[in-house]
Amino acid sequence: MEELPVAAVLGDVVAAVRGGAGVLVAPPGTGKTTLVPLALADAVAGRILVAEPRRIAARAAARRMAQLRGERVGQSVGYSVCGDRRVGRETRVEVVTTGLLVQRLLSDPDLPGVGAVMIDECHERHLDTDLATAFLVEAREALRPDLGLLAASATADVERFGRILGATLVEAESPLHPLEVRWAPPRRAPIGAEPAFLDHVAQTVRAAWRETGHDVLVFLPGVAEIEGVRRRIPEIPTVPLHGRLPAAIQDEALTSRGERRAILATAVAESSLTVPGVRVVVDSGLARVPRTDLSRGLGSLATVRVSRAGAAQRAGRAAREGAGVVYKCWSPADDERLPAQPEPEVRTAELTGFALALACWGSPGGRGLALPDAPPEAAMSVASQTLRALGAVDGDGRATERGRRIARVGAHPRLARALLDGAPIVGARNAAEVVAVLAEDSYPSDDVAAVRRATDRWRPEAALLYRMIENPVERETSADRAAGIIAGLAYPERIARRRRDAYLMAGGTEAELAAGSPLQGHPWLAIAAADRPAGRVNARIRLAAAIDEDIAREAGAALLSTVDEASASGVRRVERLGAIVLSERQVAAAPAELAAAARRERLRREGVPWTPLRYRMAFLHRAIGAPWPDVSDEPLIESMLDGSDVHTALQARLPWPAAKDLDRLAPERLAVPSGSAVRLDYADPEGPVLAVKVQEMFGLERTPEVGGRPVLLHLLSPAGRPVAVTRDLPSFWRTGYPQVRAELRGRYPRHPWPENPATAAPTRRANPRR
Numbered sequence: 001m002e003e004l005p006v007a008a009v010l011g012d013v014v015a016a017v018r019g020g021a022g023v024l025v026a027p028p029g030t031g032k033t034t035l036v037p038l039a040l041a042d043a044v045a046g047r048i049l050v051a052e053p054r055r056i057a058a059r060a061a062a063r064r065m066a067q068l069r070g071e072r073v074g075q076s077v078g079y080s081v082c083g084d085r086r087v088g089r090e091t092r093v094e095v096v097t098t099g100l101l102v103q104r105l106l107s108d109p110d111l112p113g114v115g116a117v118m119i120d121e122c123h124e125r126h127l128d129t130d131l132a133t134a135f136l137v138e139a140r141e142a143l144r145p146d147l148g149l150l151a152a153s154a155t156a157d158v159e160r161f162g163r164i165l166g167a168t169l170v171e172a173e174s175p176l177h178p179l180e181v182r183w184a185p186p187r188r189a190p191i192g193a194e195p196a197f198l199d200h201v202a203q204t205v206r207a208a209w210r211e212t213g214h215d216v217l218v219f220l221p222g223v224a225e226i227e228g229v230r231r232r233i234p235e236i237p238t239v240p241l242h243g244r245l246p247a248a249i250q251d252e253a254l255t256s257r258g259e260r261r262a263i264l265a266t267a268v269a270e271s272s273l274t275v276p277g278v279r280v281v282v283d284s285g286l287a288r289v290p291r292t293d294l295s296r297g298l299g300s301l302a303t304v305r306v307s308r309a310g311a312a313q314r315a316g317r318a319a320r321e322g323a324g325v326v327y328k329c330w331s332p333a334d335d336e337r338l339p340a341q342p343e344p345e346v347r348t349a350e351l352t353g354f355a356l357a358l359a360c361w362g363s364p365g366g367r368g369l370a371l372p373d374a375p376p377e378a379a380m381s382v383a384s385q386t387l388r389a390l391g392a393v394d395g396d397g398r399a400t401e402r403g404r405r406i407a408r409v410g411a412h413p414r415l416a417r418a419l420l421d422g423a424p425i426v427g428a429r430n431a432a433e434v435v436a437v438l439a440e441d442s443y444p445s446d447d448v449a450a451v452r453r454a455t456d457r458w459r460p461e462a463a464l465l466y467r468m469i470e471n472p473v474e475r476e477t478s479a480d481r482a483a484g485i486i487a488g489l490a491y492p493e494r495i496a497r498r499r500r501d502a503y504l505m506a507g508g509t510e511a512e513l514a515a516g517s518p519l520q521g522h523p524w525l526a527i528a529a530a531d532r533p534a535g536r537v538n539a540r541i542r543l544a545a546a547i548d549e550d551i552a553r554e555a556g557a558a559l560l561s562t563v564d565e566a567s568a569s570g571v572r573r574v575e576r577l578g579a580i581v582l583s584e585r586q587v588a589a590a591p592a593e594l595a596a597a598a599r600r601e602r603l604r605r606e607g608v609p610w611t612p613l614r615y616r617m618a619f620l621h622r623a624i625g626a627p628w629p630d631v632s633d634e635p636l637i638e639s640m641l642d643g644s645d646v647h648t649a650l651q652a653r654l655p656w657p658a659a660k661d662l663d664r665l666a667p668e669r670l671a672v673p674s675g676s677a678v679r680l681d682y683a684d685p686e687g688p689v690l691a692v693k694v695q696e697m698f699g700l701e702r703t704p705e706v707g708g709r710p711v712l713l714h715l716l717s718p719a720g721r722p723v724a725v726t727r728d729l730p731s732f733w734r735t736g737y738p739q740v741r742a743e744l745r746g747r748y749p750r751h752p753w754p755e756n757p758a759t760a761a762p763t764r765r766a767n768p769r770r
Helices: 005-018 032-043 055-068 098-107 127-142 158-165 195-211 223-232 247-253 308-319 332-337 352-361 377-390 401-409 413-426 428-438 448-454 459-466 479-490 549-555 592-606 612-623 633-639 646-653 658-665 729-744
Strands: 021-025 047-052 077-081 084-086 093-097 114-120 148-153 168-171 179-183 215-219 238-241 262-265 278-283 286-293 298-305 324-328 495-499 502-505 510-512 524-531 539-547 560-567 570-577 580-588 669-671 677-681 689-693 712-716 722-726
Touching: 005 021, 005 032, 005 148, 005 168, 021 158, 032 047, 032 055, 032 093, 032 114, 032 148, 047 055, 047 098, 055 077, 055 084, 055 093, 055 247, 093 098, 098 127, 098 352, 098 401, 114 127, 127 148, 127 158, 127 352, 148 158, 179 308, 195 215, 195 223, 195 278, 195 324, 215 308, 223 238, 223 262, 238 247, 278 308, 308 324, 332 729, 352 377, 352 401, 352 413, 377 401, 377 413, 401 413, 413 428, 413 479, 428 448, 428 459, 428 479, 448 479, 448 539, 479 524, 479 539, 479 549, 495 549, 495 580, 502 524, 524 549, 539 549, 560 592, 592 633, 612 646, 612 658, 633 646, 712 729, 722 729
Parallel strands: 021 148, 021 168, 047 093, 047 114, 077 093, 114 148, 179 324, 215 262, 215 278, 238 262, 278 324, 510 539, 689 712
Antiparallel strands: 077 084, 286 298, 495 502, 495 524, 502 510, 524 539, 560 570, 570 580, 669 677, 677 689, 712 722
16 A cells, blocks of 8 residues: 555645645545545544545445454444445544435534545536535634645646635646557447447457456446346346445455456446456546536436546446456547546536525525536526425425425435425325336336336435334235326326327426327326427426326425406316416406406416517517517516417517518528528527437538527437537538448448538438338
């Protein structure tokens, strides 16, 4: 251990922490996760808390430090993660997850008995990491000036964390062991984690198995891809490693039994872990990140290219015990185009849980806190609205007692609410199991009840959630009913009724099932997961439960209303579940004043529908301004009080004579070089989106513009799947297209893939079969 590079700078690290704060930058395999906490424990009074981004890393780090001291875990070194704690009276170093550290700070910001806190792998920039950092800085300033802080990473944003912590920088030298890079780009693989690419990863694993004599660690973006590669290499002994596995199975993957194996892992193995026997890494180059459609309240996980920092962390796993080899499933040219750091979750994730933690801390919206990045205003506004609807915050944004109880569950606030409110209705165990299913990031079916029956990987999470229910009571409830009620309680605005070939959600958005879905034809659904692919008007349902109207009313009770609505023809009594009309009947005649007032109230409650014309006019108002009018809800409502529909109200607000230029400034369709007229999507507040196949844009040397601004191009494969997103078409032709061409021309040989697309003839057709 004395040979590890961090050993040479331990004195500097201790001095920095004793002086207030430090930032340690040390490459993978240098010993920062294990040597530094032990050194701090010998030099700083009080317990040392080490915060890791994942449970598996926390347990592994504690085991390794205990081993170095010749002890059992729970003596001088212990750990605490959700549902598992091994700490004793004599414990001096306690390893926790960043999520648990946030919970402790919310419970008692003094951190009594703690002398210093080390935030490991701070570069990963998870929401909990950002929260813990900000809370610790404020706790030290206001309550604990003696508290030492240390941020550590192989690839830390030194300037940012140094500024936030007021820290001294300490750097360790390069890793102890050399690392060889072998490039293994696919020849005919499609974009993303599609079957052909998994075939390539499996072939690369076989090559690594043949060419080396050590265990192989394979990085994949998610559980589905782990299973996909595992099926493709039946001749190689494999072990899965991901966050949804029980702790015992995770620990087995981190224990060498002397038999050679391939460990198929998600990002849980990216940092703070030494996997015994591993000298070889195969990196798919893919990562999974959250994405949110704020305008419709739809979230999803997107598969993206790994950052250079993430790739460095992954490669470093191969050189921790000796000289290592990493096989990278991309080219050196692609490597130069990777982003330097992973995008902070705060910029892309749904922020309801983040906002609740800030409210519980007493800083609604993060006001006054030293957050590494300020949360986006739009995302925080949506999160605050959600928390108010859950009763988790008051009108000033401060946490209520119910909000604090929801926060203590440790799940997303929507799921925590469904767990607490649903357990008395469907039984505690049913509630915990369905919530655990809803928390998954991939599903073998779009039917919640079918997912619950088809797999049991959610069981460890269900056991943890069950313990969070006070006075649990069991009830005899069918699986379908339990799934529907819990999904409906978690996402009441996504309760949906069939309308023609789609489903109208209570929130006002239409959604569609995939062809062949077992849920097709059901009159009511409780939708748990949905997203909206670019270029599509309706949302796509990814996970839902079949329900009936009784369950819809029960789960969506907060959205039920009965209102007398007046119009020129009289007063109607309308019963609604959000935007869904349940019943209506004429009850009386109404004077004009009452008709206008009732219509105004209804329009304000439901919002004015967004139509293609409204999106176009809103774009022109943002891009040009006067004379193009504001078409937000309030101005339109005043134009609709006479009974006009939204189209008529919009027509009335068109600014003449400027309106004659509407089709020129914001056309419904855009002509592309192939001759096609492709519909533009104006729903994105950043500007219009043009989703078009790559071949149809050949020969175009500049990005098309609308309203004086370049459109956002979603360039598609011949199968209609996005291969690139850009506002700079010339740059794509130079740097992005060569890789797309290399990856897709073998898969789509009947489509042209010229070397110089900027001068090639565009086409919307495939070449004829020979």
